[in-house]
Amino acid sequence: MKLYGFGESGNAYKVALMLALTGTEWELEFVPFFTGGTRTPEFRAINEMGEVPVLVDGEVVLAQSGVMLEYLSELTGQFGGRDPGERREVLRWLFWDNHKFSTQIGTTRFLMNFLAPEKRPEAVIAFQQGRLRAAYGVLETHLTSRDWIVGAGPTIADLSCCGYLYYPEPFGFSREDWPAIAAWLDRIAALPGWKPPYDLMPPAFA
Numbered sequence: 001m002k003l004y005g006f007g008e009s010g011n012a013y014k015v016a017l018m019l020a021l022t023g024t025e026w027e028l029e030f031v032p033f034f035t036g037g038t039r040t041p042e043f044r045a046i047n048e049m050g051e052v053p054v055l056v057d058g059e060v061v062l063a064q065s066g067v068m069l070e071y072l073s074e075l076t077g078q079f080g081g082r083d084p085g086e087r088r089e090v091l092r093w094l095f096w097d098n099h100k101f102s103t104q105i106g107t108t109r110f111l112m113n114f115l116a117p118e119k120r121p122e123a124v125i126a127f128q129q130g131r132l133r134a135a136y137g138v139l140e141t142h143l144t145s146r147d148w149i150v151g152a153g154p155t156i157a158d159l160s161c162c163g164y165l166y167y168p169e170p171f172g173f174s175r176e177d178w179p180a181i182a183a184w185l186d187r188i189a190a191l192p193g194w195k196p197p198y199d200l201m202p203p204a205f206a
Contacts, residue, residue, distance in 0.1 A: 005029075005031060006033050006037075015069065016201055021159070021192070021194065030204075031052050094160050097157075100138075104132050105165075108129060108132060113170070132173070140180050149161060165181070
């Protein structure tokens, strides 16, 4: 399989982590996002949405990380939930992550770290961090009485929601403030094959 992405992309990391944890053979096709790599006609021919990641498996070409996680779960039989009820719950958390969590983290992290300091909109960053505190609270409460987001073991819901939280760049998250989330991140990091983001995909800003 070929994964189009770059190290700083939290959504690409989710898919790379799934590939690593399932022992799937894959290679990274580096996309120079910060110099317009997703806006070229060549890339738009692969993904009309102009976004990374993209996963290519033979004739199968997939965009959107949640779709890729679901595809890999079906393909490998891993991290998918044990029954239809659990799978629906997994999808619920995937949708929540994409709407309320990862998207907010990705935007906030970009504004705080990848824009020149004089261009950083401090009021927008503060607003985003407020929304994120509410989302952290939802996840913290959910994980207080359980080890995994859905069911008795890790699923793609965990791999989707955890992705951005392993990055070293600041975006307003501190493990010390959210002990249940911190313990959950440690459990995921103990899974065989786990690696942090920049060990799976080199950063563009090395």
